[in-house]
Amino acid sequence: MGKLENRVAVITGGASGIGKGMAAAFVKEGAKVVIIDLNEEQGQKTIKELHEYQPESMFIQADLAEKQKLPGLIEQVIEHYGKLDILVNNAHATKIKPFEEITQEDLDLSFNTGFYPTFYLMQAALPHLKETQGKIINFASGAGINGDTNQASYAAAKEAIRAISRVAANEFGPFGINVNLISPIANSPGVQKWAQEQPEYYQSMLSKIPLRRLGELESDIGRVAVFLASEDADYITGQTIMVDGGATKLR
Template sequence: MSRLAGKVAIITGGAGGIGKGMALAFVKEGAKVAIIDLNEETGKETIKELQEYQPESIFIQANLKEHDKIAHLVKQVADKFGKIDILVNNAHASRMKSIEETTQADFDLSFDTGFYPTFYFMQAALPYLKETQGKIINFASGAGLNGDTNQGTYAAAKEAIRGITRVAANEFGPFGINVNIIAPIANSPGMIEWAEANPEYYQNMISKIPLRRLGELESDIGRVAVFLASEDSDYITGQTIMVDGGSIKLR
């Protein structure tokens, strides 16, 4: 398989969970991947797996709350590979709290790790993506679309990402750059941990998914990301793609 042969991709939060699933899917399609993640130990483990398929792939340890360093991270990847074809903004951290309990620090965490890095990575990568007529994949969530309880800061940041993605699609389209969103439900480590602690809530959630299962990190979420990163999606931009087993049907 070589749908991404010769392509260079940045994946934030690529050391684990959905990010790792996408990174594996990308390297198996021939892409050289730079995973950027805060967790150094997990990042080093993941890059060893990726390099079995694509030896040139790299791991960069970084704290994405340090927004002033994002442009340097993008340049570091571009200097290493000579170009950037694909940007995947996947990283995001947040706390589950009711609106009544939410503090400014909770909003800062969600926006500082989710919305702002997404914006600044797009801004910094734009000159390189103009040269390659590249692809951007951002991440939203059903939590924002549904207004899930105890997800105020997460939902707000994810909907802000959807908003800026639509703006980017309009602004970047004339340069041949596609900008889309994946909104997934997946069996990430965090989801598995939550399911084990809340088995009744988990079963209730699964029963409401038409396909009656969580998405697999690589084969479900990763493969859709490959599609959006490849030439097969050249005429799709500004869209939110629900990779959630049919849970939410956008109109």
């Protein structure tokens, strides 16, 4: 029996990167995973890989920026599986720019793909998570915690996600629902692209990681997500877990 045997988990942005790493870790622990992603081609490819371990997993193609459709995504999961145990809000798009160059469009991109989907999916999932005493895992970032340069729109949305997660931990706790955050540094396709575009900044970031490496998508980030989604983390809520090789040490 895996740690997540027969549990139903939703992972946004699950077609690639950190989301895919978590999805792989979840199915290997017995979870039925629903990956929600904008990228149809990558989503279909990923779900085929997940079916090798858990044939009852499924892919839903959706644009999370379409706020009015978010509750329907949760209802689709409930109609198919009859329950929801785990909600992972991982998806987030952003643009890296100096503060003075950030536009309303840039802010909208970050909040519409990161903050608002996290908020509305938590809201829609709440009645169902009450029934299962489920888990919510949201995503923070060192960009917001440390105030990384050229990341204002991303940092703002990520810190807003941290804020509502702490509120939710207090409000949802009496129902037995745990709400935690992961703040990762991972070897994702996005980070690889960023390393090519800004090699000096990338090397500077890497040199500040005590373990001197990026986290692996499945074995590092995915395994921590499995822990937070399992009974092992039943007495942890409202916390930001830094899965970043020691780069940021919260006080």
